[in-house]
Amino acid sequence: MSPRESVVTIALLFPDLLGTYGDGGNATILAQRLRWRGQPAEVVTIRSGDAVPASADLYVVGGGEDLPQVLAARQLMNPPNLRRAVEGGATVFAVCAGLQILGTSFDFAGPEGPQGEGLGLVDVSTGRSMNPRAVGELLIDPDPGLVLPAMTGYENHSGATVLGPGVKPAGRVRLGVGNGGDDKVDGFWSGHLLGTYLHGPALARNPALADLLLSWVVGDLTPLDDTDSERLRTERFKAAARVSGGNGTARRWWHGRR
Amino acid sequence: MAATAGRGIAALSRRLGRGSGSVIGGRAILGLDPMALHHLSRGHDTALVSATNGKTTTTALLRAALATRGPVVTNLAGANLPPGLAAALAEGPEGAPAALEVDEAWLGRVVEATRPIIVILLNLSRDQLDRNNEVRKLSSSWRDIFDGRTGVTVVANADDPLVVWGAGAAPDVRWVGAGQPWTADAAGCPRCGSRIVWDAESLPDPATTGDNATPGAPGPTTADDPNVADVIDNPGWACSACDLHRPRLDVAITDGVLRTADGFRHSLQLALPGRANRSNAAMAMTAARIFGVEPGVALEAMASTDEVVGRYRTVRSGNVEARLLLAKNPAGWLEVLDVLRPAPMPVVVAINSRVADGRDPSWLWDVPFEALRGRMVVASGERCADLAVRLHYAEVDHKVVADPVAAIAAAGASEVDLVGNYTSFQTVRAALAS
Numbered sequence: 001m002s003p004r005e006s007v008v009t010i011a012l013l014f015p016d017l018l019g020t021y022g023d024g025g026n027a028t029i030l031a032q033r034l035r036w037r038g039q040p041a042e043v044v045t046i047r048s049g050d051a052v053p054a055s056a057d058l059y060v061v062g063g064g065e066d067l068p069q070v071l072a073a074r075q076l077m078n079p080p081n082l083r084r085a086v087e088g089g090a091t092v093f094a095v096c097a098g099l100q101i102l103g104t105s106f107d108f109a110g111p112e113g114p115q116g117e118g119l120g121l122v123d124v125s126t127g128r129s130m131n132p133r134a135v136g137e138l139l140i141d142p143d144p145g146l147v148l149p150a151m152t153g154y155e156n157h158s159g160a161t162v163l164g165p166g167v168k169p170a171g172r173v174r175l176g177v178g179n180g181g182d183d184k185v186d187g188f189w190s191g192h193l194l195g196t197y198l199h200g201p202a203l204a205r206n207p208a209l210a211d212l213l214l215s216w217v218v219g220d221l222t223p224l225d226d227t228d229s230e231r232l233r234t235e236r237f238k239a240a241a242r243v244s245g246g247n248g249t250a251r252r253w254w255h256g257r258r
Numbered sequence: 259m260a261a262t263a264g265r266g267i268a269a270l271s272r273r274l275g276r277g278s279g280s281v282i283g284g285r286a287i288l289g290l291d292p293m294a295l296h297h298l299s300r301g302h303d304t305a306l307v308s309a310t311n312g313k314t315t316t317t318a319l320l321r322a323a324l325a326t327r328g329p330v331v332t333n334l335a336g337a338n339l340p341p342g343l344a345a346a347l348a349e350g351p352e353g354a355p356a357a358l359e360v361d362e363a364w365l366g367r368v369v370e371a372t373r374p375i376i377v378i379l380l381n382l383s384r385d386q387l388d389r390n391n392e393v394r395k396l397s398s399s400w401r402d403i404f405d406g407r408t409g410v411t412v413v414a415n416a417d418d419p420l421v422v423w424g425a426g427a428a429p430d431v432r433w434v435g436a437g438q439p440w441t442a443d444a445a446g447c448p449r450c451g452s453r454i455v456w457d458a459e460s461l462p463d464p465a466t467t468g469d470n471a472t473p474g475a476p477g478p479t480t481a482d483d484p485n486v487a488d489v490i491d492n493p494g495w496a497c498s499a500c501d502l503h504r505p506r507l508d509v510a511i512t513d514g515v516l517r518t519a520d521g522f523r524h525s526l527q528l529a530l531p532g533r534a535n536r537s538n539a540a541m542a543m544t545a546a547r548i549f550g551v552e553p554g555v556a557l558e559a560m561a562s563t564d565e566v567v568g569r570y571r572t573v574r575s576g577n578v579e580a581r582l583l584l585a586k587n588p589a590g591w592l593e594v595l596d597v598l599r600p601a602p603m604p605v606v607v608a609i610n611s612r613v614a615d616g617r618d619p620s621w622l623w624d625v626p627f628e629a630l631r632g633r634m635v636v637a638s639g640e641r642c643a644d645l646a647v648r649l650h651y652a653e654v655d656h657k658v659v660a661d662p663v664a665a666i667a668a669a670g671a672s673e674v675d676l677v678g679n680y681t682s683f684q685t686v687r688a689a690l691a692s
Contacts, residue, residue, distance in 0.1 A: 016445030016453075021387060025623030025651070032651050048445065049453045049498075065392050067451050135388050136617075154618050156388060199620050204647045228650040231658070232643040 008034055008041040008217060011056035013082075013098070014064075016047045017072045021156060023062025023095050025201040029210055030058060030093075036224055048072070054081035056090060057217045063096030063157070063199060069116075073101045076119055086121055091192040091216045095202060096157050099187060099195030100126040106159065122190045123164025130158045130180055138176035138198055139240045140186050143168050148212060150174070152205045152236040153198025161197075163188055170196045175240045192216045205232060280333070280349075284341030287348055295340055298347035299372035302331060304356040305545050306368060309380030310393075311590045313338065313359040315530065316378060316538040318566045320357040323546035323556035331356035334567060339364055343372070355549060362396055366403045369410070376545045377404075378413045380436065380538070382420040383443045383589035384624075386616030393420060397448045400424030413544045415537070416505050417494060423448035423502065432544050434509040435494070436537035440589035442624065452499035509544050516540050516557070524557050529564035532597035568683070573690040575666045580606070582686060583677045586615070588624035594677055595626070601633035604669035608639035608662040608682035615680050619644050627652040638665035639682040662686045 012027040027043045034041035046052055048071060059082060064072070076082050086092060092102065100106035103124030106116035118125075138155040142148040151171060160180035163169060169179070170187030178186030178197055187196035194213065196202060203210040207229045211221050287294045307317045314336050324330045331350025333342050338359045346358060360368045362382065369377065379400065382393050397420040404412055405427035414425035416433040420443065425431050438444075447454055494504035508519050514536065516526050526536045539560050546556040565571040572581045585594040598605060611619045619641045627635075627648055635656045637645040642660050649656040659665040662682060666674055678686055 016442060019442065019624070020384065021618070022620030022623035025620075025648070028623070029651055032653075047453075065394075068446060071446070071451060154620060156618065199618070201620055201623055204623070204644070204651070228643070228646040228658075232647050235643045 004039065004218060006040075008039060008058070009053070009056040010041060010043045010058045010060060011053055012043055012045045013052065013059055013061040014046060014048055014068075014072045014075070015062065017068035018062045018064035018097055020064045021062065021096070021154075021199040022201050023060070023098075023199060026062070026093060026095070026203045026210075027060045029201070029203040029207075030060065030214060033207070033210055033214060033221075033224060034218070037222055039218060048075065052076060052079075052081045054084040054088075056085060058213065059085065059090060059092045061092070061094045061098030061101065062201075063098060065097075069097040069101065069106070072097075073106075073116070073118060076101065077117070080119075083119060083121060086191075086193065089192065091213055092121075092194070093203075093213050094193070094195040095199060096155075096159075096197055099124075099197065100159055100161065102193060102195055103161070104164075122188055122193055122195070123167050124161060124188050124195070125164075126159040126161045128158055128160070130160050130177070133158045134177035134180065134197075136176060137236070137240050137243055138178060138186065139174040139237070140171035140178065140196075140198070141174055142171040142209075143189060146170070146189065146212060148206075148208050150237070151196075151198060151202070151209060152233060152240065153196070153200040153202050155197045156199060157197055161187075170194060175244050204229065205236060280335055280337045280345040281339075281341050283348070284337070284343070284345035287344045288341055293371075294344050295347070295368070295371035298344055299356070301353055302347065302350070302356040303549065304358060304372050304374040305376035305378065305549070306365070306372065306374045307357065307359045307378045307380070308362050308365045309378075310362060310383045310385050310587065311593070312380045312534060312538050315535060315566045315569065316380060316542050317357050317359040318563055319535075319539055319542035319560045320378070320545055322559045322563050323542060323551050324355050324357060324549060326551060326555055326559045327549075329354040331358070333358050336567060340368065340371070343368060363399075366399060369403050369407075374410055376411050376413060376548055378541050378545055379421045379425050380415055380541060381418045381438050381440075381589065382424070383438075383440050383587060384621065385587040385589075387621060388617040393443045394446075394448055397421070397424045401427050404428035411548055413541055413548075415541070416507055419444040419454055419495060419497075419502065420448050422505060426502075426505070431505070432508045432548075433505045434537075434540050434544055435507045435511060436541055437511075437533060438589075439533075439592045442588070447497040447500060447502055449502050450497065450500045452497055454495055455498050456495050509540055511536055511540055516543065518544075518553070522553050524554055526557070528561050530566070530570055532593055534593035534596070568687040568691075573687075575663055575690050577672060578666050578669070579673045580666050580676045580690070581674070582683065582690075583675060584680070584683045585677050586679045588621055591625040591677075595629050598675050598677075599673075601630075604634040604636065604671050604674050605630060606636045606638055606662065606665045606669055606674055606676040607645055608665065608676065608678040608686060609637075609641040609645050610639045610679060610682040610685075611641045612681045615682075622648045627654055630654045634669060634671075636665040636669050638662045639678070663689050 015024040031041040031043050102121045103118045104120045106126040135156045138153050140151040169185030173184045207226045321330045321332045329351045333346035338361045412425045412428040412431045415421045415436040418438040496503035543556045569584045585591045637658045646658045659668045
């Protein structure tokens with residue numbers, strides 16, 4: 001790539017509400033991978049109560065708990081700046097609760113009745129049928145259209161996500177739960193929106209995914225030294241193989257809640 | 259009878275080299291008498307210490323203060339669930355005061371069983387993400403314990419909104435301005451969910467990671483020596499929507515001087531390093547005073563504590579002197595960054611993710627490791643690869659040596675600080691204990 005003149009702006013949305021599982025690291029990773037290639041980049045941290053910019057190039061939203069998720073969804077709906085940004089071609093990377101918010105509904109039963117209205121940026125809905133929670137290593141074969149190597153992460157959620165007709169998953173689940181349906185897929189991707197249940201954070205374990213998201217913003221990218229990430233990936237794939245055991249099929253790995 | 263059997267089993271466990279025996283002995287006691295904690299705590303004036311971080315150190319400091327008056331019952335091995343508590347009480351001298359640390363999720367049951375006269379509540383923050391996924395629930399469960407409960411004085415940290423909500427319904431509370439540099443888990447009001455507003459003049463910035471990293475953790479800073487009224491009236495933090503706010507302080511720390519609302523002043527000079535330990539001492543002093551220990555005597559007694567179950571201890575490994583530090587979560591890391599010796603001294607960081615550590619080490623991304631730039635860091639432990647990626651993006655020079663003892667040698671210096679999380683710390687301590 002040839003660096004563009006203007007700074008690439010990465011908006012980290014509501015880490016105080018949706019930052020329970022280190023997902024803010026995704027924004028740090030995206031910015032560093034641009035800077036290391038000579039492209040100026042900045043992370044704008046949007047906390048609860050701050051105005052959401054409509055002009056960022058890339059939006060990152062993470063996972064969190066039920067009530068904070070509702071508060072975040074409300075602030076993203078009005079004013080609809082994230083929708084405007086997406087209509088203008090911005091890239092959005094959403095994890096877990098963030099993924100659910102981008103969809104049409106996430107079925108949160110609050111004290112005043114159902115409150116889980118999503119942004120409707122993609123035809124995806126989430127119910128809350130999973131008990132106990134899905135907690136553990138998650139290993140995915142990405143959708144062929146993404147042209148990515150296998151993706152690794154850690155999931156921790158109770159949402160069961162259903163993709164609407166024609167919405168592609170981020171990948172097929174080899175180990176773990178992901179969206180939780182019989183189709184055994186995780187997340188979604190649609191245009192420049194990508195959602196997944198991978199924490200870890202996801203881009204620490206999957207630098208090729210980070211570069212795919214960046215390429216949607218700035219075009220082709222030169223390679224970087226990813227020695228540390230490659231070591232982590234190798235180790236996590238080995239750990240996943242130990243979890244799935246000798247039967248050769250990915251098994252569900254549940255943890256009870258304490 | 260149950261206590262006698264438990265003591266016998268614990269002694270057997272020790273003779274077989276299977277650990278201190280406190281947990282297995284305690285399990286035996288509780289197996290024979292499910293009400294044993296209730297029975298064993300009778301006759302002891304008991305103080306319980308609970309929190310995410312600082313339980314063990316604060317318990318050790320309180321024990322030191324109480325020991326100026328005679329024997330003390332305590333569970334310093336860190337066995338802070340009912341079996342460990344039962345074993346400590348069974349072993350301790352009858353009638354002695356008890357200083358016991360308690361797991362934050364078990365506090366209600368232990369309060370019911372032991373009827374403490376004092377409960378110290380230090381802080382709450384994210385820890386073991388795979389198991390405790392809502393800190394706010396813990397805060398509310400604490401509130402249920404103390405709502406309307408008489409006969410107990412709660413000594414609580416006024417600077418942590420989650421603690422204030424948890425302790426605030428108790429009829430008798432002593433509020434200590436003990437600080438809480440880590441604010442990310444209290445961004446939303448524990449009562450109503452609205453944004454908490456922090457007073458930038460009196461409290462450190464909320465912790466952030468990445469670009470907006472706030473390395474280290476400065477304590478409250480004030481240019482002059484303010485009078486006590488200023489310190490005590492400083493609002494510190496408040497909810498932007500409801501009326502939850504920092505309570506009026508009974509005890510404050512300013513510029514290393516501890517002050518109480520009734521006029522006591524004493525310089526806080528401890529052998530233990532760091533902001534967090536000055537706060538722990540203030541909390542322990544406040545509790546010791548309720549036991550009748552004169553505050554100056556309590557602080558003098560605490561000042562000489564220089565090691566707590568291996569924490570802060572310097573051990574020798576080959577030709578290297580390694581000081582051992584414990585940090586289990588982002589809030590703990592903020593406090594440890596405050597006590598590391600200056601660069602370029604290398605740091606060995608050992609991270610595991612066993613059940614006791616939490617299976618998910620993604621919290622490493624909530625730690626401002628950017629603060630370690632300018633020195634060599636050796637990434638170690640069973641999750642050294644996760645840590646190495648974090649250090650890579652923080653642009654910290656690092657190498658990767660999975661075995662922590664080998665990592666100490668690989669640091670290439672005669673002195674290092676080693677920071678471990680829970681089980682990696684135990685591994686190092688066991689390997690290097692002389």
